[in-house]
Amino acid sequence: MKKVLAMAAVIGMVAASSAYADNSSVSVKAQKTASTVCAACHGANGNSVSPLYPKLASQHEAYLAKQLHDFKSGKRKNAIMSAMVMSLSAEDIQGLAAYFSAQQEKPGSATNPKLIAAGEKIYRGGVAETGVPACMGCHSPNGAGIPVLFPRVAGQHAAYIAAQLKAFRAGTRANDPNKMMRQIALRMTDPEIAAVSQYIAALH
Ligand code: HEC
Numbered sequence: 001m002k003k004v005l006a007m008a009a010v011i012g013m014v015a016a017s018s019a020y021a022d023n024s025s026v027s028v029k030a031q032k033t034a035s036t037v038c039a040a041c042h043g044a045n046g047n048s049v050s051p052l053y054p055k056l057a058s059q060h061e062a063y064l065a066k067q068l069h070d071f072k073s074g075k076r077k078n079a080i081m082s083a084m085v086m087s088l089s090a091e092d093i094q095g096l097a098a099y100f101s102a103q104q105e106k107p108g109s110a111t112n113p114k115l116i117a118a119g120e121k122i123y124r125g126g127v128a129e130t131g132v133p134a135c136m137g138c139h140s141p142n143g144a145g146i147p148v149l150f151p152r153v154a155g156q157h158a159a160y161i162a163a164q165l166k167a168f169r170a171g172t173r174a175n176d177p178n179k180m181m182r183q184i185a186l187r188m189t190d191p192e193i194a195a196v197s198q199y200i201a202a203l204h
């Protein structure tokens, strides 16, 4: 398994370096940091296989850069990630954001497909009784998001999506502009969070 992962990382690096031979926005340094440091958790090319770690591949460049700056300033709190970004310069952050946004995301899948139908209703129509808005209004109908403000969510691990919604609800994640996600998550129940997370994971 380890060998396969290492191979995948090497193949990814070679593919990435040829793809960006003429693109100075993805630096050799960023590719190296991504494959030697970030890949340990976020997977080769940002396609993490563990639900504990978010996928970064295909995420918008501006969103990725914002999150890295927020971890660095303490606006978004996470012990692991704040240690990771401590020594990164603004240039390093830009390079890493460009690198991961240019990687192709592998489609995800639900871990509990029974919840997909209930999740679809919330994603597409919200919850009228409690004032939860449709997620697709900001994250787009196919989950690709709308740069620069609204991140891609499609194909993300359900466990990570659910954890972020609960963090917004508890206020332990508070780096969303104008409290947009905190106000929405406050209105959501645990079963609604579980259902919409399953739908998002399977969305592509
Ligand atoms: C030891 C594991 C680990 C390593 C290594 C690691 N990360 Fe992370 N990363 C995490 C965890 C855990 C989270 C989720 C944090 C949370 O729950 O708020 C995360 C979240 C992120 C996010 C936010 C994603 C989103 O959708 O909001 C970005 C961006 C990110 N990491 C980039 C990086 C980069 C770039 C590197 C390499 C310099 C890196 N990470 C190295 C564990 C790691």
Ligand code: HEC
Residues within 6 Å of the ligand: 054, 066, 122, 123, 132, 133, 134, 135, 136, 137, 138, 139, 149, 150, 151, 152, 153, 161, 162, 164, 165, 175, 176, 177, 180, 181, 184, 196
């Ligand atoms: C009014 C616009 C808006 C609506 C509606 C909305 N979101 Fe968001 N969402 C945002 C913004 C803005 C962010 C980025 C916050 C940041 O910059 O850190 C975000 C971030 C997220 C994240 C974190 C992604 C990551 O990679 O860490 C999740 C998960 C999420 N939204 C889920 C949902 C769900 C589920 C719904 C529907 C119930 C929803 N959102 C509705 C604006 C919206």
